[in-house]
Amino acid sequence: MAMVATGSDPHLERAVRAVAELDVVDMAFAASMPSSQTFRLGYMRGHRAGSMDGLETSVGAGLGGKVLALDRPLAVADYARDPGITHQFDQAVAAEGLHAVFALPVRAGNELRGAVYGAVRRPLDLGERFLRSAVRAVRAATRVTAPPPAGVVLGSDEVAELLDILAATRPAVPDADVRDRLDRLTSRLDRPFPEITAHAALSSRELEVLGVVALGCGNAEVARRLLLSVETVKSYLKSAMAKLDSHTRSEAVHRARAAGLLP
Numbered sequence: 001m002a003m004v005a006t007g008s009d010p011h012l013e014r015a016v017r018a019v020a021e022l023d024v025v026d027m028a029f030a031a032s033m034p035s036s037q038t039f040r041l042g043y044m045r046g047h048r049a050g051s052m053d054g055l056e057t058s059v060g061a062g063l064g065g066k067v068l069a070l071d072r073p074l075a076v077a078d079y080a081r082d083p084g085i086t087h088q089f090d091q092a093v094a095a096e097g098l099h100a101v102f103a104l105p106v107r108a109g110n111e112l113r114g115a116v117y118g119a120v121r122r123p124l125d126l127g128e129r130f131l132r133s134a135v136r137a138v139r140a141a142t143r144v145t146a147p148p149p150a151g152v153v154l155g156s157d158e159v160a161e162l163l164d165i166l167a168a169t170r171p172a173v174p175d176a177d178v179r180d181r182l183d184r185l186t187s188r189l190d191r192p193f194p195e196i197t198a199h200a201a202l203s204s205r206e207l208e209v210l211g212v213v214a215l216g217c218g219n220a221e222v223a224r225r226l227l228l229s230v231e232t233v234k235s236y237l238k239s240a241m242a243k244l245d246s247h248t249r250s251e252a253v254h255r256a257r258a259a260g261l262l263p
Contacts, residue, residue: 011142012043015106015116018141020045022134024126025118027096029053030106031064032114039068039114041089051095061086064115067103071112072224073131075102078123093119100124102131104138107225109215132227139225202261206240209233214253214262 012030020028027046031039040056041064047053060069063085067074076082079093079101093101100120106113116138120126166186173179202210212222219237223230237249244259246252256262 009113011106011108011113012116014141015104015138016043016045018137019104019116019118019134022118022137024100024120024124024130026121027098027119028117029119030114030116031068031103033059033068033112039065047096049095051092052089055089055092057088062089063101064103064117067105067115068112071105073102073104073135073227075126075131076100077125079119097121100126102126102134104131104135106138106142108142110217128227135227202240202243202256203236206236206243207256207261209236210240210253210256211262213237213249214257 009030009032012032016028016030019025025046027044029041029045029047029052030043031041032043033039034056037059038056039059040054041052042054044050044053057065059065063074063076063079066085076085078099079085080087080090080099096119098119099122101117102119103115103117106116118134163186166182170179170182170186173182208226209222209228212225217225219230219233222228222237223233226233228236237252240256241247241249241252244252244255246255253262
C-alpha cells in the first residue's frame, strides 16, 4: 500500500463532518477516487495514530473499496474478524483501535465522488436502521440543488394574461383546426396548480422520493439511493402525484417546484 498525499473535495469534507456528528461514531474519514480503479483515504476526524491517512489501494478492496464497486452502503460489526472483505488495511485499522466500521457512497448529483466512513472503537452491530439514518445525514450534507425544470414556468398572473391573449386572438383565426388547438391549449392552461394545503402536504418520504426523481433517476435508481424497494418507491410516487394532481412524474416535479416544495 502506497502512502500518498490527500486531495480536497468539498462533498467528501461535508460528508465526513456529517458522519462525525452521528452519536456512536468515534472516527470519520473518506475515500477519494484518483481514478476509476483506485481510492485513497483521507479527511480524517477523530483519528489517534494517523496510520490510515493517505493509504491507497484498488476499488473492490477493503470495505470502502467494496462500497465503491457495488455503489451501496455496507457495515461490519468487527472489521478484523469479518470474512466478507479483503483485509489490506488491517494493521492500520488496528493501530487506530477501530472495530465496527460502515461506509457509504458519496455522490454529487449522478457522479460518484468517493465514500465516507464512520468507525467505532468497539465491536457493534450497527444495523439497517442506523445505516438509513447515516445515508440521510450524508445526503442532506452533500445535496446538490436540482437543475431548473426544462421549459418556462409561468406564474398565475402570467397564465391569466396568456389566457386573455388567446381568448382575444381566437375569433380572428380562420382555420378551424388551429382554433381547436387553441381551445385545447386554453383548457390546459385554465387548470390551475393545486393549492398544497396542510392535509394534502407531501410527507418527508414523498418529498425525498420526488427530489431524487427530479434528478432524472428512474424507480430502480431512486430505490437504490434511498434504500427502499422499487414497489415502495412507486407507492410514494403515486401518492405524491395524487396530492399534486399530476398525471406524470415530470408534472409532479414541476408542480412541486411551483409550490416551493422542491428547489
